Amino acid sequence: MKQVYFLTPFPGMVKTVVSESILGRAEKKELVQFHTKNLFDFADPPHYRIDDYPFGGGAGMVLKPEPVFRAYDEVISELPENSDSRVIFPTPDGKVFDHDAALNLSRCQNLIFINGHYKGVDQRIRDELVTDEISIGDYVLTGGELPALVILDAAVRLIPGVLNSYESAESDSFAGELLDCPHYTRPESFRNLDSPPVLLSGNHKEIENWKKKQSEEKTKIRRPDLWKKYNKLEDGIKNYE
Numbered sequence: 001m002k003q004v005y006f007l008t009p010f011p012g013m014v015k016t017v018v019s020e021s022i023l024g025r026a027e028k029k030e031l032v033q034f035h036t037k038n039l040f041d042f043a044d045p046p047h048y049r050i051d052d053y054p055f056g057g058g059a060g061m062v063l064k065p066e067p068v069f070r071a072y073d074e075v076i077s078e079l080p081e082n083s084d085s086r087v088i089f090p091t092p093d094g095k096v097f098d099h100d101a102a103l104n105l106s107r108c109q110n111l112i113f114i115n116g117h118y119k120g121v122d123q124r125i126r127d128e129l130v131t132d133e134i135s136i137g138d139y140v141l142t143g144g145e146l147p148a149l150v151i152l153d154a155a156v157r158l159i160p161g162v163l164n165s166y167e168s169a170e171s172d173s174f175a176g177e178l179l180d181c182p183h184y185t186r187p188e189s190f191r192n193l194d195s196p197p198v199l200l201s202g203n204h205k206e207i208e209n210w211k212k213k214q215s216e217e218k219t220k221i222r223r224p225d226l227w228k229k230y231n232k233l234e235d236g237i238k239n240y241e
C-alpha cells in the first residue's frame with residue numbers, strides 16, 4: 001500500500017481533503033494510507049516557533065529547518081527500510097507538473113510532501129531532503145498544502161483500482177495527445193438544447209469518429225502546442241503506413 005505523508009503546520013487542511021471523495025475511497029480500499037505530521041509538534045519550547053527572520057534581511061519569514069528535519073526523521077522511522085520514497089517540495093520555482101509526472105508519482109511506493117510557507121523554507125531542507133521540486137503553475141499561493149493536494153490527487157487517481165473505470169482516465173485530456181471531447185447525458189433534450197444525434201445512434205464507429213473530431217477541433221483551437229505534436233505523430237503514422 002502506498003504511504004503518503006504531509007509535513008505541515010496545518011494538518012486540518014489536508015485531512016479534510018484526503019478523507020473525502022475518491023482520495024477517501026482509495027484509503028478505504030487500502031490502496032493508499034494518508035498521514036500528517038504537524039510541524040508545531042517538532043518545534044522547540046517554550047515558543048514552538050516554526051519560522052524565523054531571514055539571514056541577510058529582506059521581507060518575509062522563513063520556515064526553520066529543525067521542525068522539518070525532525071518530522072522527516074520520524075516519517076523515515078515509520079517506513080519500511082529501503083522502501084522507495086519520493087520527497088516532494090511544491091514550489092513555484094520547481095518543474096511544472098503534468099500528466100507524465102503524475103503517472104510517475106502514482107507508481108512509486110511512498111510520497112512525502114513538505115509543505116512550504118511564508119517567504120519559503122530554509123534552503124538546507126531543499127538541499128538535503130527533497131527529491132522533487134514541483135510547481136503547479138506560474139502563480140504564487142500562500143502555502144504548500146493546496147499544491148501538494150493537487151499533485152497527490154492527480155497521482156492517486158492513476159493508481160490502478162482507485163477509479164471505478166481506469167479506462168475513463170485513459171481518455172482524459174493529457175493521457176493521450178488530444179484534449180477530451182464534450183460529454184452529454186440524459187435528458188436527451190433539455191430547455192430546447194438537444195444532444196448530438198450521433199451519440200444516440202448506436203453506431204459505435206460513427207460515435208468514435210465524432211468524438212475524435214471534436215477532440216481534434218478543441219485541441220487545435222485551445223492548445224496549438226499539443227496540436228502541433230499530434231500532427232507530427234499522425235504524419236509519422238501515415239509515413240510509416
Ligand SMILES: C[S@@+](CC[C@H](N)C(=O)[O-])C[C@H]1O[C@@H](n2cnc3c(N)ncnc32)[C@H](O)[C@@H]1O
Binds near residue numbers: 093117121138141
Ligand atoms: C508564498 S509561497 C513562497 C514563494 C517563493 N518565495 C517564491 O517566490 O518562489 C509559500 C509556499 O507556497 C507553496 N507554493 C506557492 N505557490 C506554488 C506553486 N505555484 N506551485 C507549488 N507550490 C507553491 C510553496 O510550498 C511555497 O514555499
